[in-house]
């Protein structure tokens with residue numbers, strides 16, 4: 001969204017062990033902690049937040065598991081020996097990524113290997129850690145769909161493995177309950193590279209048609225409401241029907257292209273965006289009776 005202030009501390013670990021050290025260092029000093037991935041789904045308040053932001057951007061790593069690790073938790077940094085022949089993807093269709101890997105990079109790596117299952121992430125910005133925490137995705141699939149397990153640092157500061165069944169991810173909720181995501185392992189389906197590519201291209205075309213992808217935004221502001229309560233209308237459809245497209249506060253505006261997006265027309269403050277979010281939510285509630293819930297995270301100071 002390109003708004004918001006600063007944090008007193010920013011830590012950028014480069015490995016899972018450093019990530020844990022960062023977490024423990026902040027805990028030992030009794031400082032409040034927040035986790036930051038790509039920031040695609042966060043609207044931080046203006047001003048300075050007196051806490052520690054742990055950012056995973058430097059933890060960009062994608063790899064395939066070494067042969068013979070079928071039953072292990074292969075999230076460690078083992079470099080395959082140059083002499084180790086990697087099995088064809090048909091034999092081991094797993095892909096591993098650390099928290100700071102961007103979702104587009106993960107999707108491209110799968111495509112290049114001829115692995116299918118992550119195409120639904122086409123056009124979704126952000127990183128693996130934030131994506132797992134949010135269960136990012138949409139109509140064509142979510143990030144957790146093919147995840148075999150996720151490694152987290154739990155509230156006690158220990159590494160812990162969570163299977164999909166244990167996390168029980170739901171719509172825009174990865175079920176990690178505030179644990180710090182370290183990385184994940186996906187079990188994908190071998191498929192011809194060109195078929196995967198075509199699918200991604202089709203989804204991207206659709207996204208570009210309906211979303212303001214070239215503007216500064218935080219993606220969808222509201223979660224889609226319960227279909228029964230909203231008579232089947234999505235959050236975007238509700239905002240649109242209330243006539244709120246184009247509503248502007250400061251330089252923040254409800255997108256003309258997609259009513260569930262707020263865009264920064266240049267120079268907006270977080271305060272402009274917060275006020276507009278509240279205004280839209282209140283007007284929708286008054287006129288339709290549907291209470292919309294924020295999908296984006298507001299980081300208050």
Ligand SMILES: Cc1cc2nc3c(=O)[nH]c(=O)nc-3n(C[C@H](O)[C@H](O)[C@H](O)COP(=O)(O)OP(=O)(O)OC[C@H]3O[C@@H](n4cnc5c(N)ncnc54)[C@H](O)[C@@H]3O)c2cc1C
Nearest residue numbers: 037038039040041125126127129130131133136137181219
């Ligand atoms: C143009 C645009 C289009 C978008 N389209 C979609 C879409 O189609 N579908 C969709 O689901 N989302 C969409 N989004 C939202 C966003 O891309 C996703 O929510 C994405 O997963 C956010 O990843 P991130 O790394 O940027 O997370 P951030 O925004 O940095 O963080 C999001 C949340 O995850 C937490 N978090 C971050 N890293 C970690 C970690 N390592 N461990 C634990 N918690 C962590 C943060 O504290 C925060 O609560 C869109 C956003 C934009 C700007």
